[in-house]
Amino acid sequence: MTNRQPVSPHEVKEALLPNDKGGYVQRWYVYRDCLPVNAINQFIHKKSGRSPSTGKTYAYDLVAWLNFLYRRKTEYHEATLPDIEAYKDYLAYGLYCNSSVLKITSEITYSTLKRAIIAIQGFYRWFAGHVEVFVPVHTSAQRKFNARNKVKHSFMYGQIYEVHVDEILDIENMRLKPSGYKKHWLTEAEKKAFLDSFHTERDKAIFMLLCEGMRIDEALSIKYSAYDSDDLTVKPSRSKGYTDEYEDKFRIIAFHDQRTSEYIDRYIQTERADVETALDDYLVPMFVNLKKHDVSYGKAVTYRNWWGVLKTAAKKVGIDPTEIATHVGRRSFIQEKLEEGEDPEIIRQMVGWASQKPLDAYRDTRSKKVIKNAAERRRSRW
Structure with missing residues (x-):
């Protein structure tokens, strides 16, 4: 009996590293x-370093790349541009990537494919400056890179990370799956339709928190003790992969819509109180599973739970579930503040960004109110 090598020997494992506060950080x-x-x-x-969730994304993108190379009997430090080209075709078309005529539509979106290639390029850009591999490259661009970054040796990886990602993807010749999440902003009428479609006060409260500019992981991480019904504020215990050991990093969210506190209060007084009574226990999470015969009864609502609730509600409202994301509430909040003429720096602080740079991706440039407010701010500086 012969031993067969595993098809995919690389895997991602979670680790908890101790931090200087006596807790742990997830990696x-x-x-x-x-x-x-x-x-x-x-x-x-x-x-x-800045976001554990970013590290997690890179880990899964790179492990897929490593397993692809393994099947090609290539080590990651031996990879060249043709390997990237082959990987791009593999992600897009799977088993069909060796066909001379591609007449199928890929099941991967452009944004997902681009992210995978950028992760690989990012690794090799870093790898070139940190690991000594004596394979000379004599391109002008590589020599400039080495001089700029004080690299003492020549490497072969410039051919991977110096090529623009769109050149690698060659999108004109690929039939990629259209990117989803086309519904980026909600009107007030659509918000009301969503609220009417939810079955529980809990779901209405979560939805309103998202429309207050919160990320979904922030909203679902709220502890009961972190809600101040007098000041109408909440504070998450998780954000972008950081857990409550980094509590000092998390902002306090003050409600802008009166309905948010109304739905939270009704949920606490009815549905949540019923769960605590049934379990005869104090519940730490704010939002918990309400299904009595479910193994997760009384435990914190997960992203998957809420994602299913949101898609079901979207279908009732008349919106294609594949075109909506949990970020739609956060996007709508930002757009509303822009239309109200709020200063971009105040918006940055409200939504917890380190800079104003992401604002353009959330702005609906077709909005006449946004254009008008931007023009008025410019005129005020004259």
């Missing part, structure tokens, strides 16, 4: 046959 690392892949993990650790 994700890549292992091969139960052993850590050091160079990959150093890069992932660097990417996890």
Whole structure:
């Protein structure tokens, strides 16, 4: 009997690292046959610095790349641009990528494919400056990179990270699946329709918190003790992968819509109180599972729970569930503040950004109110 090599020896494992506050920070690392892949993990650790969830995304993108190379009998430090090209076709068309005529539509979106390629390019850009591999590259761009970054050796990885991602994707010749989440903003009438479609006060409260500019992981992480019914504020215990050991990083959210506190109060007084009575226990999470015969009864609502609720509600409202995301409430909040003429710096503080840079991605440039307010702000500086 012969031993067969595993098809996918690389895997992602979760790790909890102690921090200086006596708690733990969550990380994700890549292992091969139960052993850590050091160079990959150093890069992932660097990417996890500002956001653990970013590190997790890079870990899964890179482990897929490593397993693809393994099937091609290539090590990651031997990869070249043709490997990237082959991987792009593999992601887009799977088993059909060797066909000379591609007449199928890919099941992957452009944004997902682009993210995967950017993760690989980012790793090799970092790898070139940190690991000594004596394969000379004599391009002008590589020499400039080495001089700019004080790299003492020449490497072959410039051919991977110096190529623009759109050149690699060659999108004109690929029939990629259209990107989803086309519904970026909700009107007030659509908000009301969503609220009318939810079956529970809990779901209405969560939805309104998202329309207050909260991220879904922030809303679902709220502890009962973090809600101030007098000041009408809440504070999350998780944000973008950071957990409550980083409590000082989390902003306090003050409600702008009176309905938010009304739905939260009704939920606490009715549905949540019923669960506490049935379990005869104090519940730490604010939002809990309400299904009595479910194994998760009384436990915190998960992203998957809420995602299913939102898609069901979207269908009732008449919106294609594949075109809506949990971020639609946050986007709508930002758009409303822009239409009201709110200062971009105040908006940045409200939604918890480190800079104003992401604002353009949330702005509906077709809105006449936004254009008018922007013009008035410019005129006020004259």
